[in-house]
Structures are given as structure tokens and as C-alpha cells.
Amino acid sequence: MKPTAALSLILALSASGAAFAQSGGAKTTEMKGMDMKAMPMDNMNSGSTAKTATHQATGVVKAVDTVKGTVTLAHGPVKTLNWPAMTMTFTVKDKMFFDKLAADKKVTIDFVKQGADYVVTSVK
Incomplete structure (x- = not known):
């Protein structure tokens, strides 16, 4: 490749990359024209404020293990999680x-997901 052709190619690619960066990439162009102040933010998942499904x-x-x-x-x-019947x-x-909670006792529990664990929040 001739030096002038290579230089032209580099300049063309650099210019298109700079234009893309200035536009903010694909995310900004998708949101162009949206009034962010008018959008309700209470449903946005910020991690600590997201409601936990029960x-x-x-x-x-x-089995019951009070030590663990x-x-x-x-x-x-469990319909809300699309789980089949199982032992867990x-x-x-x-x-x-x-x-x-006693072995062989029939119970109904409410539970939530916390990190990797499913945590009992009530027992009936």
C-alpha cells in the first residue's frame, strides 16, 4: 500500500471514530429527543432501592440445620419463579x-432472593 493511501485510510477511520465518540455512541442516539426529567425513575434498578419480589x-x-x-x-x-416441585x-x-420448622411438618413459607441465597421471610 502506498504511504498516501495508508495515511488517507487512517485519517478516514480516525474521523469516523471521533464522530461516533462525540455522538456518545449508539446509546445516546437512541435516547435523542427524550426528556429525561419527565421519565419516572422509581422503576429504575439501582441495586439498593429495587423492590425484592416475595x-x-x-x-x-x-431437614433443619440451626447451626448453618x-x-x-x-x-x-413456585409459579412466580416458574419452578417445578423440588427439594431445596x-x-x-x-x-x-x-x-x-420441624422435620416432616407441612409448612408454607414466603421467601426472597438475596444474592445467591433464597431467604425465608415468613413461616405459616
Whole structure:
């Protein structure tokens, strides 16, 4: 390639990249014309302010481990998560729930996802 052709190619690519950067890339052009002040921000996921969905499961207690703070439950389907019936272990952070959790007892629990864990928030 001739030096002038190479230089022309470099300048052309540099100019298109600079124009793209000035426009803010694809995200800015998609939002052009939108009034950000008029947009409701309460549904935006900021991590700490996002509402946590509560789910419910009914099943039979298979094991309780007060040392680890867990309960294993053979539960029916959980419609809100599209889960089939299964046996799984939940974290129990509130120790008073252990009074209601005994092996072979049928219970209904409410639970939420916290990080990688599913945490019991109520036991009936």
C-alpha cells in the first residue's frame, strides 16, 4: 500500500471514530429527543432501592440445620419463579422461624432472593 493511501485510510477511520465518540455512541442516539426529567425513575434498578419480589412455597420440611441456619423443604411448584416441585435448601436468617420448622411438618413459607441465597421471610 502506498504511504498516501495508508495515511488517507487512517485519517478516514480516525474521523469516523471521533464522530461516533462525540455522538456518545449508539446509546445516546437512541435516547435523542427524550426528556429525561419527565421519565419516572422509581422503576429504575439501582441495586439498593429495587423492590425484592416475595415468593411462596408450600411443602414438607425434610431437614433443619440451626447451626448453618438452613431448612430443606420438599415443596410444590413456585409459579412466580416458574419452578417445578423440588427439594431445596433455604437460608433462615430469623432464628425464631426454627420454632415452626420441624422435620416432616407441612409448612408454607414466603421467601426472597438475596444474592445467591433464597431467604425465608415468613413461616405459616
